[in-house]
Amino acid sequence: MAKGEGLKIPSRRGSQVQILPPALMKLYYVTFPDRSEMERITGNLIEEDIAACVNSFPVGSVYTWEGEKKREGEVAAFLKTSDGMSEELVEKLEDEHPYDVPEILEIGVEANESYEGWVEDETE
Numbered sequence: 459m460a461k462g463e464g465l466k467i468p469s470r471r472g473s474q475v476q477i478l479p480p481a482l483m484k485l486y487y488v489t490f491p492d493r494s495e496m497e498r499i500t501g502n503l504i505e506e507d508i509a510a511c512v513n514s515f516p517v518g519s520v521y522t523w524e525g526e527k528k529r530e531g532e533v534a535a536f537l538k539t540s541d542g543m544s545e546e547l548v549e550k551l552e553d554e555h556p557y558d559v560p561e562i563l564e565i566g567v568e569a570n571e572s573y574e575g576w577v578e579d580e581t582e
Contacts, residue, residue, distance in 0.1 A: 519531075539577065
């Protein structure tokens with residue numbers, strides 16, 4: 459299979475579903491209570507070569523926690539890592555994150571070859 463191609467299989471509805479090959483890199487979306495917590499945790503991930511890059515930005519979150527409606531300001535971050543470091547990244551986030559239930563969303567991505575190579579090199 460060429461890059462970006464996957465196996466096509468029939469679905470129950472008669473259309474086809476494409477199964478993509480595993481991504482070489484992973485993108486994680488994670489929220490933090492504030493910038494200092496985000497910088498502390500993601501700084502450790504960069505320092506330990508678990509993440510190659512982090513992009514962060516302020517967000518407003520609306521959610522229910524323990525039956526109560528909440529509106530909070532948070533800091534969200536996209537963390538980029540290699541497929542081989544993704545388990546370690548999630549474990550470190552779960553261990554160090556201050557939330558009881560941290561939001562750690564894994565997004566399989568495909569990037570240009572030079573960027574994927576850089577992420578792979580930085581997370582060895």
